[in-house]
Amino acid sequence: MKVSKRKGPLQEKQREKTHTMRKTKRICVRCRFYKSGCDEGDPCQKCNKIEGHARSFREPCYREHLEDTSIIRRCNGREQQEEAEFLGYDWKPGSQLWEMDILWNLPGYGRIPNAQPMRVAFRPYSPRRGSLDTATSVWTTKEGDVCAVEQPAYAIYDTANLVSAFERYFSSLQPAIEAWIFDRIQHDEIATHTYREVFRMRSVHGSRALDLAMRLQCLSVVSQGYGTVWSNNIPGIQEYDYRHLGRSDYEAYDRNSRDRPLPGAITHQMDVAAVKYLRKLEKLFVKELASLIFKPKIKPWYELFLTFYVIFWNLEYINKGAKGYMKAKNGTLIEHQVNNVVNNQVKKWEFAFPVLLYHWRCTLRGYSPFKLARDNPDELRERGHIDAEGFAYVTEIAKIFDRLSPDRFQPPLTGFSATHHSFVSEWITKLFKEAGA
Ligand SMILES: [Zn+2]
Ligand SMILES: [Zn+2]
16 A cells, blocks of 8 residues: 655755756766766766776766856956946046047066057046045055055946957957967977967867967956056056066066056956956857867867867966966955955866866867877877877877976976976866876
8 A cells, every 4th residue: 555645844845956956957968978868866877877888988977067167267356346347437527538548568578569559538537435436556566565556537438339449459469469478488398389289270270269269368368468558648647667666476567667557447447348358258169169079979189189278278377367466465455355256266267177177088088199199100190180280299299298297397497487387287287198198
């Protein structure tokens, strides 16, 4: 005889939970790969069935999706915004619109060569909301001194048009920014070889994933740069000699010249425009990345490898930038708000990395191209799905790894090369190791 028990409140709750899980739990990556039906089990039935005797897909059941990761900076620390957004300003009644030419500087480098200025229309506002409206920029030097530069309370009037103007302006400067990246990596053999291949695959094979990855990277570099007021007839704009202001852990404050910094509100608005453009590119990029990874039959592993390299380099770069920014704000009044928001952002990147690496392993499914370059180069050349230049690259990198293993490698202690070397990056080293380097 069947006994039906009345469901208590606890069981009812459990049922609800299962129900919502059914709606929200995402398909596992293996089932997404093979386009088979998934279930809520842990592991799911499909993964459970093949456990221990899978021929190629040996990864555990895993449900974190690329689409849920964050690979760009979305926050603005200074204004305590997890998602950077424009602020409203209390415009001075009866005030006029003025025009200002802005020149952009790349971190630790200065003006972008041959760049024309960008013109914006601004208006004076009344700073009445304390630190929210401040026109002052404050940071701490390496020696622990607090610096402050102040400009008048001016803000860009039409922020709706700023985003598209920003996109057009910085898209036109992409080649100059790519030259900055090449300059940075000149002492990093691996990066130099890899970026050459990135550029080649982008132009010869028309890789959209690589094109978007490079755009993301260039924009990340831009967003760690800073603007200069180029027009010299703007009332109230002051010039500061940064050489007398001490060195900073954040490159944008580490200027080696005299400069007319942008008013604080305009700096924030330019940053929001950058973040909005970054978000748009990230969305397009992740979609493209997923379409390559989940492509039926042969996976374009080489294109994906180069794409992951660029993205990991960039994650490393924005991570370092975020930490330098926090250091530069230590000892200032906004220290705590900056630490809070920026630390949350860093956690999101730390979450993204294993998700990306899992997808990289799924792409490879045990395939080990760099190992093959050593053990069986003919097999790699004939059946590796790479062209002659790609084959030459993989062979060269395998040799470099044999010569300077990352475990033995000591980076040079001078300049930027030390902080931007492929082997110093745990993330980039793992990308290579998974592929047998
Ligand atoms: Zn599944
Ligand atoms: Zn599964």
